[in-house]
Amino acid sequence: MTANLDTVFSALADPTRRSILAMLLEDDMAVTDVAEPFQMSLTAISKHLGILAEAGLISREKRGRVIWCKLEPDAMRAASVWMQGFGQFEPVDLDAFERFLEGELTDSETPVETQG
Numbered sequence: 001m002t003a004n005l006d007t008v009f010s011a012l013a014d015p016t017r018r019s020i021l022a023m024l025l026e027d028d029m030a031v032t033d034v035a036e037p038f039q040m041s042l043t044a045i046s047k048h049l050g051i052l053a054e055a056g057l058i059s060r061e062k063r064g065r066v067i068w069c070k071l072e073p074d075a076m077r078a079a080s081v082w083m084q085g086f087g088q089f090e091p092v093d094l095d096a097f098e099r100f101l102e103g104e105l106t107d108s109e110t111p112v113e114t115q116g
Contacts (some may be wrong), residue, residue: 004056008079011055015098016040017048021057024071031060031067 011017020034035045049069052058056075061068 004075005079005082007055008057008075011051011057012079014048014051017052020045020048020052020069021071021076024058024069028068028070031069034069 012021016038019038023029023034023037031046031049032042034049035042038045049058049060053060056072059070059072061070
């Protein structure tokens with residue numbers, strides 16, 4: 001189970017992949033439709049989709065000449081159950097946590113002025 005969780009959390013670590021999952025919450029989508037809102041190549045999107053599929057977060061199905069992507073909630077459910085094991089914590093707002101980390105990283109990269 002640990003290896004599977006590692007794969008799921010690794011897949012969720014990327015903002016593009018999280019956006020793709022949010023899009024697939026609405027409905028199944030063709031790969032070309034998934035790629036449309038992103039400013040990257042279809043090959044790059046396909047790599048992201050491969051990582052999501054490897055983690056079990058999505059499935060892909062060829063219908064005719066079109067490959068369709070479908071959200072698979074069971075992999076996310078396993079990660080959610082794991083996080084709920086830390087019940088003493090409030091539900092985590094991952095977007096807020098990401099903004100916090102970005103702010104911390106930006107602050108740590110700012111050079112400290114020396115007094116002379």
